Amino acid sequence: MRRLRLAILISGRGSNMESLLHAARDPAYPAEPVLVLSNRPDAKGLLTAEAAGIPVAAIDHKTYGKDREAFEYHVDATLRGAGVEIIALAGFMRVLTPWFVSRWEGRMINIHPSLLPKHKGLDTHQRALDAGDTEAGCSVHWVSAGVDEGEIISQASVPILPGDTADTLAARVLPEEHKLYPKALALACAQIAEKL
Ligand code: GAR
DSSP states (O other), X not given: OOOEEEEEEESSOOHHHHXXXXXXXXXXXXXXXXXXXXXXXXXXXXXXXXXXXXXXXXXXXXXXXXXXXXXXXXXXXXXXXXXXXXXXXXXXXXXXXXXXXXHHTTSEEEEESSOTTSXXXXXXXXXXXXXXXXXXXXXXXXXXXSTTOSOEEEEEEEEOOTTOOHHHHHHHHHHHHHHHHHHHHHHHHHHHHHHO
16 A cells, blocks of 8 residues: 655644654555644654654744634645645644635544543543543544544543542553554545545
């Protein structure tokens, strides 16, 4: 199978990005990272990607003020310039407009730290605790116009234990994210390849 040209979009630490880069070191992995892009020029993940020899780009959303589409136009042009075929959002903390989503629909996936459809948006672990949930987890889904609402590709769950805080729960979920995302991205690539 031909490897799809992958862009990973980040905003910070980039540990999920790292797990994707690690998986893609296998030449048989169905995606080939060609770009890591951040909306924050100081994102730690950019340094990690550079050290791994992956081309990086920083497009600071603050430069564009409230004009989300102007920011996204620049992101879109950069992705297309790099010949990107699939996007993995990995801790990318900007809500994307319907314009951008429609440009990449069926080609863009996201990882979210909850068992969707539960706890869309932010503060997912605290909200799982507040709701009295007995389990938490992470989901990888196709990105659609509704935030965290696209079709789910794959999920992983962990138990919520007595005495858990948002931090202890996040620490239990994160390793599951790192295992889940490369597998889910491979599934997404297979679905795209079927349509090619
Ligand atoms: C991850 O837990 C990811 O699921 C979450 O941000 C963290 C990024 O960590 N994403 C979202 O909350 C998206 N709404 P990382 O930069 O180390 O991958």
